[in-house]
Amino acid sequence: MIEYSLIxxxxxxxxxxxxxxxxxxxxxxxxxxxxxxxxxKTQRKYHTHDWxxxxxxxxxxxxxxxxxxxxxxxxxYIEIGQFYLLPEYQNEGIxxxxxxxxxENSDKTGLLAKLVVLKVNPAISLYRRHGFKIVDSNEYQYxxxxxxxxxx
Numbered sequence: 001m002i003e004y005s006l007i008x009x010x011x012x013x014x015x016x017x018x019x020x021x022x023x024x025x026x027x028x029x030x031x032x033x034x035x036x037x038x039x040x041k042t043q044r045k046y047h048t049h050d051w052x053x054x055x056x057x058x059x060x061x062x063x064x065x066x067x068x069x070x071x072x073x074x075x076x077y078i079e080i081g082q083f084y085l086l087p088e089y090q091n092e093g094i095x096x097x098x099x100x101x102x103x104e105n106s107d108k109t110g111l112l113a114k115l116v117v118l119k120v121n122p123a124i125s126l127y128r129r130h131g132f133k134i135v136d137s138n139e140y141q142y143x144x145x146x147x148x149x150x151x152x
Contacts, residue, residue, distance in 0.1 A: 002061075002092045009057040009069065009098075016058050020068050020082075021047045027084040031120050035140050056082040059098065061089065069098060077112040077145075078102065083123070095123070099130050106148050113146045 012020065024047060032038060059067035067085035071078060080102060085094055106113040115132070117124055118141055131150035136143040 002089075002094060004093075004097055006060075006062045007094060007097065008060050010060055012051075012055050012058050012068070016065065017051060019058075019065050020051065020056060023068060023084050023086065024082075026087065028118075028121075031118050034120055035118065050082070054081060059085065059094070061094075067094070069102075071102060073105075073109075073111065077114050078106050078109075080113060080115040083115070095126055096130070099126065103130060103146065103150075106146065110148045112148065115144050116141050117144060 021044065025043070029038060032043070054070050054072070056068035056070040058065050059069060066089045068082050069080065069084075070082040071080055073079075080099075083095070083099075103113055105111075113132070115127065117127065119137070124142065124144075127144050127146075130146065132144040132146045134142045135145045
């Protein structure tokens with residue numbers, strides 16, 4: 001049973017870079033391979049770019065890093081990305097717990113919440129349960145949004 005009081009978010013520093021990359025490989029590698037194939041050099045390049053421009057927070061459970069989440073807020077919306085949990089912590093309510101916190105902020109500030117998800121990613125059901133709707137798509141991804149006060 002997960003003890004939610006042990007979950008905290010900390011700013012990522014350079015010591016978390018490889019953890020973040022390996023987490024991405026573990027959680028998104030199969031989906032990416034299905035769509036585009038996998039080239040480690042290319043994926044490391046993309047990851048390093050994102051690390052420099054959209055560095056995530058590290059999701060901690062006690063003293064153990066278990067995931068990442070990127071959040072960006074401006075005057076129009078809150079963007080969520082890089083929301084990954086180690087497989088052994090998935091389907092334990094942690095994703096819902098963290099997403100609910102972000103959405104509470106969305107509701108309080110009146111800001112739209114938005115994210116991009118691969119069409120083959122089962123996390124789509126998590127986002128739908130929390131009131132996200134598909135508003136656009138391309139060949140591989142959905143853009144999902146949730147209005148402030150959206151149903152969960």
